[in-house]
Amino acid sequence: MDRSGLSPLVPLLGPPPEPLTPERADAARNRARLLDAARRILDQDGPDALTMDRLATESGVGKGTIFRRFGSRAGLFEALLDESERAFQLRFLSGPPPLGPGAPAVERLVAFGRERLATYSVVAEVMRAAERPVTERAAIPVRRVVEVHIALLVREAGYPADVPVLAFNLMAVLDAIVQLPGDEITRMLPRLSDGWEELVRRVLRG
Amino acid sequence: MDRSGLSPLVPLLGPPPEPLTPERADAARNRARLLDAARRILDQDGPDALTMDRLATESGVGKGTIFRRFGSRAGLFEALLDESERAFQLRFLSGPPPLGPGAPAVERLVAFGRERLATYSVVAEVMRAAERPVTERAAIPVRRVVEVHIALLVREAGYPADVPVLAFNLMAVLDAIVQLPGDEITRMLPRLSDGWEELVRRVLRG
DNA sequence: CGTTTAACCGGACCGCGGTCCGTTTATTCC
DNA sequence: GGAATAAACGGACCGCGGTCCGGTTAAACG
Numbered sequence: 493m494d495r496s497g498l499s500p501l502v503p504l505l506g507p508p509p510e511p512l513t514p515e516r517a518d519a520a521r522n523r524a525r526l527l528d529a530a531r532r533i534l535d536q537d538g539p540d541a542l543t544m545d546r547l548a549t550e551s552g553v554g555k556g557t558i559f560r561r562f563g564s565r566a567g568l569f570e571a572l573l574d575e576s577e578r579a580f581q582l583r584f585l586s587g588p589p590p591l592g593p594g595a596p597a598v599e600r601l602v603a604f605g606r607e608r609l610a611t612y613s614v615v616a617e618v619m620r621a622a623e624r625p626v627t628e629r630a631a632i633p634v635r636r637v638v639e640v641h642i643a644l645l646v647r648e649a650g651y652p653a654d655v656p657v658l659a660f661n662l663m664a665v666l667d668a669i670v671q672l673p674g675d676e677i678t679r680m681l682p683r684l685s686d687g688w689e690e691l692v693r694r695v696l697r698g
Numbered sequence: 699m700d701r702s703g704l705s706p707l708v709p710l711l712g713p714p715p716e717p718l719t720p721e722r723a724d725a726a727r728n729r730a731r732l733l734d735a736a737r738r739i740l741d742q743d744g745p746d747a748l749t750m751d752r753l754a755t756e757s758g759v760g761k762g763t764i765f766r767r768f769g770s771r772a773g774l775f776e777a778l779l780d781e782s783e784r785a786f787q788l789r790f791l792s793g794p795p796p797l798g799p800g801a802p803a804v805e806r807l808v809a810f811g812r813e814r815l816a817t818y819s820v821v822a823e824v825m826r827a828a829e830r831p832v833t834e835r836a837a838i839p840v841r842r843v844v845e846v847h848i849a850l851l852v853r854e855a856g857y858p859a860d861v862p863v864l865a866f867n868l869m870a871v872l873d874a875i876v877q878l879p880g881d882e883i884t885r886m887l888p889r890l891s892d893g894w895e896e897l898v899r900r901v902l903r904g
Numbered sequence: 905c906g907t908t909t910a911a912c913c914g915g916a917c918c919g920c921g922g923t924c925c926g927t928t929t930a931t932t933c934c
Numbered sequence: 935g936g937a938a939t940a941a942a943c944g945g946a947c948c949g950c951g952g953t954c955c956g957g958t959t960a961a962a963c964g
Contacts, residue, residue: 516929518941556945564922627877630877654896664871671833680863694901695901722959725960728912749949751951760913
């Protein structure tokens, strides 16, 4: 939850909307400092070492400011993931097929899942750290976008039953990979990707 | 994680094994006190109000003792769920069909999912409170049991591709319901149940 | 019984995420 | 430039889950 005005992940396409009153210079500077310091700690010592107190100390920014900016520890991690998420959204919303428009719905769905699993497997550690209390998950903007996109493809593929429910269930399948321990993720990734394709084709075949 | 010797959920059938050295009388008494007090707080004020300090105070048992017994807050909630979990295991492992043995694999799987969704929807609040860090989830005994059972049925149904992966994915689908906000759960339960059946039949039909 | 021993007990203590509110400062308007 | 104002700031503070260790007590044995 970035309260500064650069709302993350929501706009679906293009750069985020400019805030009505532009961000103050010191605020922008501190945001940059925070993200830099966060990435440095993350690279050096991993997510567990990234405590809010340490981040405050090493970034030279007060603790209260961090929470004003990102709302929570989870919000900070989401901001860290924001850049790559936004790029991914662009690819499946307007990039070349089979991920983007132009390919048959089932093919797009297969490609989407494969890409997403691969992405998740790389950033799983950070995603785990970004985890919010389960109840809040549904409200995370990026998840809404993904769910809507899946639902669209499922409908386009002619699924005759409850489309939103299937989309919800397929999301759950794609999310599950992050709960694997770090070393198993790479090992299982090919099998999970094939399993996804098998699942999608079976569920959506006439 | 109950370290007392009454290991939960593992034995699959029948009562848990007796510990080599039986539990001391005071330990047993305190365990009962703790579970009683926990249930009372839970009923009165909900999971958020069940803090370890309050539980220590109201049960008259020291805080250190609570953690010796249950290992963590999540472990306490698992112990609270243990009784009904054990009953559920009995039903699908040796109860009457279609949940228990005797019915075709697909029918058993459909019944299993419906039952599990219904159960989850009732105890979702407690389950959320029992949530462990995602990485640890795979290690929870009850989850292993469920995964093995699903894998068994999937194989018996003649699924020709990667059976463990499909079992993993189906588990994720059944788990997803707990992330719905409390009021939506009851509303969505019928649709999710039908969605489960649809999914299973499509994936496992010849 | 009395002694021994090992398990049990409990509350002081720790580091964490998150909040609060008095202070500082960038920006705007005369 | 100087005054006014709203935003940004930051560190003291809180309650939480979890740990630690010296004191206590139940059980086993002669």
